[in-house]
Amino acid sequence: MTAWQTPMNERADFDLIASWVKPGERVLDLGCGDGSLLKRLIGERGAHGYGIEYEDASVLAAIMNGINVIQGDLEQGLAGFDDGTFNHVVLSRTLQTVRHTERLLAEMLRVGKEAVVSFPNFAYWKNRQAVLKGRMPVSEDLPYEWFDTPNLRFFTLLDFESLCTKMQLVIRERQVLDEAGRLVVTRPNLLGSLAVYRLGR
Amino acid sequence: MDIGIVSARHAHFAEPLTLKGGSLLPAFDLVYETYGELNAAKSNAILVCHALSGHHHVAGHYAGQPDNLGWWDNIVGPGRPLDTERFFVVGVNNLGGCHGSTGPASLNPTTGKPWGADFPVVTVEDWVAAQARLADHLGIDAWAAVIGGSLGGMQALQWTLSFPERVRHSLVIASSAKLSAENIAFNDVARQAILGDPDFHGGDYYAHDVRPLRGLRLARMLGHITYLSDDQMAEKFGRRQRPGAGSYSFDVEFEIESYLRHQGDKFAGLFDANTYLRMTKALDYFDPALAYDGNLAAALARARAGFLVISFTTDWRFSSQRSREMVHALVHNGQAVAYAEIDSPYGHDSFLMEDTQYHAVVAAYLRRIIL
Numbered sequence: 001m002t003a004w005q006t007p008m009n010e011r012a013d014f015d016l017i018a019s020w021v022k023p024g025e026r027v028l029d030l031g032c033g034d035g036s037l038l039k040r041l042i043g044e045r046g047a048h049g050y051g052i053e054y055e056d057a058s059v060l061a062a063i064m065n066g067i068n069v070i071q072g073d074l075e076q077g078l079a080g081f082d083d084g085t086f087n088h089v090v091l092s093r094t095l096q097t098v099r100h101t102e103r104l105l106a107e108m109l110r111v112g113k114e115a116v117v118s119f120p121n122f123a124y125w126k127n128r129q130a131v132l133k134g135r136m137p138v139s140e141d142l143p144y145e146w147f148d149t150p151n152l153r154f155f156t157l158l159d160f161e162s163l164c165t166k167m168q169l170v171i172r173e174r175q176v177l178d179e180a181g182r183l184v185v186t187r188p189n190l191l192g193s194l195a196v197y198r199l200g201r
Numbered sequence: 202m203d204i205g206i207v208s209a210r211h212a213h214f215a216e217p218l219t220l221k222g223g224s225l226l227p228a229f230d231l232v233y234e235t236y237g238e239l240n241a242a243k244s245n246a247i248l249v250c251h252a253l254s255g256h257h258h259v260a261g262h263y264a265g266q267p268d269n270l271g272w273w274d275n276i277v278g279p280g281r282p283l284d285t286e287r288f289f290v291v292g293v294n295n296l297g298g299c300h301g302s303t304g305p306a307s308l309n310p311t312t313g314k315p316w317g318a319d320f321p322v323v324t325v326e327d328w329v330a331a332q333a334r335l336a337d338h339l340g341i342d343a344w345a346a347v348i349g350g351s352l353g354g355m356q357a358l359q360w361t362l363s364f365p366e367r368v369r370h371s372l373v374i375a376s377s378a379k380l381s382a383e384n385i386a387f388n389d390v391a392r393q394a395i396l397g398d399p400d401f402h403g404g405d406y407y408a409h410d411v412r413p414l415r416g417l418r419l420a421r422m423l424g425h426i427t428y429l430s431d432d433q434m435a436e437k438f439g440r441r442q443r444p445g446a447g448s449y450s451f452d453v454e455f456e457i458e459s460y461l462r463h464q465g466d467k468f469a470g471l472f473d474a475n476t477y478l479r480m481t482k483a484l485d486y487f488d489p490a491l492a493y494d495g496n497l498a499a500a501l502a503r504a505r506a507g508f509l510v511i512s513f514t515t516d517w518r519f520s521s522q523r524s525r526e527m528v529h530a531l532v533h534n535g536q537a538v539a540y541a542e543i544d545s546p547y548g549h550d551s552f553l554m555e556d557t558q559y560h561a562v563v564a565a566y567l568r569r570i571i572l
Contacts, residue, residue, distance in 0.1 A: 059562070
């Protein structure tokens with residue numbers, strides 16, 4: 001799940017998520033990679049964190065980082081985790097790599113009181129421009145060529161919000177960032193490269 | 202690096218030990234080995250718990266016996282995951298064993314004869330209680346870590362429950378918080394093979410100067426099948442036949458038959474049937490959740506240790522699902538746990554093999570322990 005290259009604006013994504021976590025809260029980070037986000041949430045926010053990671057190298061790196069990492073495949077869902085165990089279940093820049101999208105979102109809101117989801121916005125103006133020029137977009141938040149991308153699904157803010165409506169998920173907060181990690185306020189589906197949502201039931 | 206020449210030591214415990222089954226051992230001996238140096242703070246000790254057929258000789262070799270390597274030599278030594286430059290590693294033969302600790306073949310002080318059938322059935326809890334006496338003897342208040350695979354993993358888990366303050370980390374590998382019905386079934390077939398051997402004499406075969414070798418051999422052959430994976434057996438043996446096969450007789454014809462018989466013979470020559478019976482019983486009985494209406498999370502709640510749980514993808518005797526159950530119970534409680542699922546072809550025996558990812562995970566976890 002974490003085969004992506006680390007984008008330059010990774011911090012901005014993490015900054016937002018960190019600001020939403022209160023001391024002592026329990027966080028589950030899906031596709032936690034080497035545990036950078038969790039390390040930060042634990043160190044800066046006093047959170048109590050676990051991560052799920054599939055790749056061997058990342059599991060090893062997370063253990064080196066002292067993270068409570070659990071090796072597993074998100075496509076299998078979150079079976080075994082009890083309902084309502086976590087305050088936040090985070091899926092950072094990973095939803096677009098998941099095949100069973102609806103099931104995973106439902107699982108996140110089963111084991112967690114809140115789901116935090118970030119993903120690259122396919123409707124970002126540079127991506128639109130690339131497609132208009134006849135090429136698949138390669139950008140800060142979509143850093144892959146079409147032939148080597150781990151991303152399975154390409155969607156926009158509007159697409160995602162329409163799925164939330166269909167699944168009856170409540171959007172508690174939405175923040176949209178440009179490629180430099182700055183907050184985008186106007187015309188987010190055009191000017192936003194990365195979207196970060198807080199969802200509830 | 203190899204640890205080099207090692208030697209075994211004995212410790213005598215004169216205080217009686219009350220066993221979980223209710224009987225009382227008036228006194229007992231444990232045989233053990235140590236590797237590396239105990240630091241001044243006595244904070245760098247790791248206990249290695251053995252599985253069904255293991256013992257105290259974990260690493261290195263004895264003087265003049267360079268081929269008699271410890272059973273987990275590949276993971277213990279200078280620069281190895283259980284780094285003896287940093288840790289003081291202890292291997293111990295469990296109570297009821299047949300490698301020097303008090304067991305069914307030892308002399309019963311009240312009769313002056315081997316215990317035989319009278320040696321009580323010992324449990325994982327009893328082993329941990331006896332190991333705690335050894336920790337006292339060595340001056341170790343708390344282990345930096347207790348580690349074990351299979352039945353050894355059950356001891357690593359039980360330590361965190363019997364003595365929550367005396368174990369800082371528990372490494373539970375290819376193990377389970379309880380056996381499945383299938384596992385108990387395999388164990389009982391193994392026991393029936395021994396109990397039905399005419400040389401068993403109700404467990405008092407020492408007096409008859411015989412040993413139930415046929416039963417023990419069968420038990421080991423059966424056990425060995427369950428430690429391997431189907432793929433590995435197919436690759437290693439397939440349907441390959443021995444020279445002269447195809448004679449329509451019951452001689453050894455397939456390579457797998459030859460291999461299993463060899464393993465059975467080798468084991469039966471070295472191991473004591475009474476110990477085998479008791480080891481399998483300890484496996485069957487282990488179930489810390491039993492006293493909590495089967496609620497494993499409730500059972501594990503009193504543990505204070507950090508956990509590393511490891512399973513292997515082709516292990517069907519102690520499947521990954523059993524490990525995940527422990528992990529989920531610990532997560533439910535908010536306890537510290539890391540879990541690695543190692544892609545290895547060697548079935549249950551994978552925990553004894555040298556695998557890059559597996560050993561790297563153990564090394565990384567142990568390296569982060571502050572001494």
